[in-house]
Amino acid sequence: MHRGKGMKFVGDSRVSASRTSQIPKDYSEYPGRTEAFWPNFLLKEWLAGAVFLVGFLILTLAHPSPLGGLADPTNAAFIPLPDWYFLFLYELLKYEFASGQYVLLGMLGIPGLAFGALLLAPFLDNGPGRRPHQRPIAVIMMMLALTATIWLTYTSASHVDWEARAAMDQPVPPASVEIDTSHEGYAVYEANCMSCHGESLEGGAAGPTLVGIEYSAEEIAQIAQEGINTMPADMFKGTPEELELLVQFITSVNEQAAE
Incomplete structure (x- = not known):
């Protein structure tokens, strides 16, 4: 190198000409x-x-x-409903073109086409703009789906007596009495009644609660032998002495609940 004559650089093949940076691209x-x-x-x-x-x-x-009310298979007037976010599909099945012999169309066909169209919306309208007027296909499809969902949900909900359903679907109350399992009548209850009325007399799907009932000892004995409503007459299989113990046990539980 000579002063005033400039500089000369010598390249080295061992040094890479371009280096990849770990910094993300701007x-x-x-x-x-x-x-x-x-x-x-x-x-x-x-x-x-x-x-x-x-x-x-x-x-x-x-x-x-919370747990809802106990299921009652004897209540034929109860109409089960899906959760609110599926009410629009429930309402769809009420129309003639989506029910009866066309129920598969209402269950799978129409919802499948609707959700499939929403999945295809980004591919059908892939313009660079992001404003609604620049994406007409995607916006129209979304507005149609949103309008149909809101309308069907509103129509279905307007036909339901929500106050009556709320009263029927009260949470299961905790046991308010302590069951004396050492009582001689408890063993009789366990052998004859527990499968329908529950371990703590709280009731179940096949039988009502026995806590808080307003029957006398004679009426309880008669119901156990002859049945009532949907309860058949041959449920109790014990002896008269066991029946007396059962009545004493149920009566003692209700006396405790009344205190």
């Missing part, structure tokens, strides 16, 4: 994009989802869902 030159999808954007989505999931789990532990 997306600021692209409209609507400011960072790389992986790992920047996706990591933020995972963190937000994890926070929501933890919060949801804490909420379910702090406020567990």
Whole structure:
């Protein structure tokens, strides 16, 4: 190198001419994009989802869902309903074109086409713009789906007496009395009545509760032998002495509940 004559550089083949950087590419030159999808954007989505999931789990532990009323197979007037977010599908099955011999169309065909169309919306309308007027196909499909869902849900909910259903679907109350399992009549109850009326006389799907009933000892004995309503007459298989013990046990439980 000579002063005033400039500088000369000698290349070395052992040194790479271009080096790949670990820094994500700058997306600021692209409209609507400011960072790389992986790992920047996706990591933020995972963190937000994890926070929501933890919060949801804490909420379910702090406020567990209450048990509804006991199922009564003898109540033919009760109409089961799905949860509110499935009411629009329930209402769809009431129309002639989606019920009867066309029930499969209402159950699988129409919902399958609707949700399939929503899945295809991004591919049918893949324009670069993000404003609603720049995405006419996707916006129209979404508005049709939203309008149909709201209308069907509203129509189905308007036909339901929600106050009556709330009264029928009260949570199962905890046992208000302590059952004396050492009572001689409890063994008789266990052999003859427990399968229908529950371990603590709280009732079940096949029989009502025996706590808080307003029957005398004679009426309880008569019901045990002759039945009542849907209870057949041959449920009790014990002796007269065992029947007396059973009546004493049920009466003692109701006396305790009345205190």
